[in-house]
Amino acid sequence: MSDLFPPRSSETRATGEDAATEGSSPARERLRELMDRAEDVHPADSSESSAEENARERRIPLPRWLRERLPRSLLGALPDPGRAGCFGVVAVAVLGCAVFAVTWNSGGSGTPVPSRALPTVERAASTTTSPPEQLVISVVGKVREPGLVTLEAGARVADALRAAGGPRAGSDTLALNLARELSDGEQLYVGIEPPEGAERSGGSGADSASSETLDLNAAEEEGLKELPGVGPVTAGAILRWRSEHGEFDSVEQLSEVDGIGPATLARLRDLVRV
Known part of the structure; x- marks a missing residue:
């Protein structure tokens, strides 16, 4: 300011005073006043703005990395959540990232898996209702x-005897194979000899005879003793052979039993089976 208004010499001052007294300019005095006021106002404004920015940054306790990336206009608009609120915002952000990562990984290729066709109920019902x-x-x-x-299909000789009330006391059932499966129309003779040439309905005479023959692999000693030419000793020998060698594979194997020769075997061939 001193350059704009250099000091006046004594001569000039004298003449200036005269000039001022004679005709001083009000505009010049007003300009001087405004320039002096501007020098006092601008430094204060700059200090106040910096102080306001510092206070604004201190008002938002955000992490340094987040505060550096946000624009200053946004920092000024954000409310002050406090330290607890800041931690809550960070926790929500981390949780959102985790949910996004899990959703992305579990999504896979996005190819739908075709479901297997279930069997129809009608077909299953048709196979079980017959x-x-x-x-x-x-x-x-x-x-x-x-x-x-x-009897139901698949019934055995034992089922037929049970349905008929069971055998009478003293009747011989050893000649019957109680485990044999029956066929429709069959006739069972219990404790009696079938009539000569008798043929049961639905079967042959050979089938009827087989139901009356003695099973070598299931017969006990009492039943074996009833066979012609077989006494207690020979019956015991048959049971001993069966325990040592297992079941008989054929009637001809009776020749391997002690006490049974060709003549006895010929008599037993039509009375026993395996």
Whole structure:
């Protein structure tokens, strides 16, 4: 300012005073006043703005890395959440990143997996609703209730005897194979000899005879002793051979039993089976 208004010499001052007294300019005095005021105002404004920015930055306790990346205009607009609020914001951000990562990894290729076709119920029901076949068996002889019995398919001789009330006391059932599977229309003779040439309905005479022959692999000593030419000693020998060698594979193996020769074997060939 001193350059704009250099000091006046004594001569000039004298003449200036005269000039000022005569005609001083009000505009010049006003300009001087405004320039002096500007020098006092601008430094204060700059210091106040910097102080306001510092206070604004201190008001938002955000992490340094986040505060450096946010624009100053956004920092001024954000409210002051406090230290706890800042931690909450960071926790929400971390949780969101974790959920995004899990969703991205679990998504895979996005190819849908085709579901397997379930079997139709109608087809399964058609295979299970067919009624089971029934057998009609004639049971005669020494049973409590001789006559016709109705059995389910797959029934055995023992089932037919049970349906007929069971054998009478003292009746011989050793000649019957109780485990043999029955067929429809069959006739069982219990404790009696079938009539000569008798043929049961639905079967041959050979089948009827096989139901009356003695099973070598299932017979006990009492049944073996009833065979012609077989006494207690020979019956015991048959049981001993069976325990040592297992089941008989054929009737001809009776020749390997002690006490059974060709003549006895010929008599037993049509009375026993395996």
